Amino acid sequence: MLEISNLNQFYGGSHTLWDVSLQVPAGSCTCLMGRNGMGKTTLLKCVMGLLPAASGQILYQGRDLRGLPAEARAPLRIGYVPQGREIFSQLTVEENLRIGLAVRRPRVRDVPEQVYEMFPVLKQMLRRRGGDLSGGQQQQLAIARALVLDPALLILDEPTEGIQPNIVHEIGDVIIRLNREVNLTVLLVEQKLPFARRVASDLRVLDKGRLVVSGKIEALTDELVRTHLTV
Numbered sequence: 001m002l003e004i005s006n007l008n009q010f011y012g013g014s015h016t017l018w019d020v021s022l023q024v025p026a027g028s029c030t031c032l033m034g035r036n037g038m039g040k041t042t043l044l045k046c047v048m049g050l051l052p053a054a055s056g057q058i059l060y061q062g063r064d065l066r067g068l069p070a071e072a073r074a075p076l077r078i079g080y081v082p083q084g085r086e087i088f089s090q091l092t093v094e095e096n097l098r099i100g101l102a103v104r105r106p107r108v109r110d111v112p113e114q115v116y117e118m119f120p121v122l123k124q125m126l127r128r129r130g131g132d133l134s135g136g137q138q139q140q141l142a143i144a145r146a147l148v149l150d151p152a153l154l155i156l157d158e159p160t161e162g163i164q165p166n167i168v169h170e171i172g173d174v175i176i177r178l179n180r181e182v183n184l185t186v187l188l189v190e191q192k193l194p195f196a197r198r199v200a201s202d203l204r205v206l207d208k209g210r211l212v213v214s215g216k217i218e219a220l221t222d223e224l225v226r227t228h229l230t231v
Ligand SMILES: Nc1ncnc2c1ncn2[C@@H]1O[C@H](COP(=O)(O)OP(=O)(O)O)[C@@H](O)[C@H]1O
Pocket: 011, 014, 016, 034, 035, 036, 037, 038, 039, 040, 041, 042, 043
């Protein structure tokens, strides 16, 4: 579904991604792991066209995304939930969701009912301002907003960061449903081991900007955790 080859990225003179080659198989829930500062968010931003890559290829369904503007992703049915959520705190829940509608192709008038089925709590809160929601509810809103555009590939950057455990579990349920029942391909950055083991099928690990592990989630052994994930 997504095939990244020999990707290099620099922040000014600082070489951040080194020849990264990484595949997200269609139908998988691929978890990208790594300590803080290893380049996970940078990689996702390159895929989303929010950062330029110096070299390499980012093939999505056989077509190179590099050089396409960021806005080109939504019509290609790539949904993105950024780290830190980035919902609009001054807008209502409904207005936040309608932003997703604006970029959906072909156009539809209303937020699809399936989105509310995934997150019933949002339906009760349509008039609330985003900023008045709890952290967990904001995260659910950010995921719902990405779902509004009917993605085939959903990219999530640390969706459980700073969120209370019961909502973490609910978000896990939603990701599992989307992946296994709705057949969405998922690329997920995650630091929590039990969560990754529960939802993911595949594992990729970045260490200092280099891909060091590529396998099934069962490869997430204690030894791998010691070598690449704990500080
Ligand atoms: N806008 C930026 N300008 C310069 N350096 C950055 C910027 N964003 C991130 N970095 C650096 O790039 C490296 C990778 O960051 P990031 O991709 O955010 O890591 P991760 O998501 O794995 O925690 C880090 O060393 C970070 O300090």
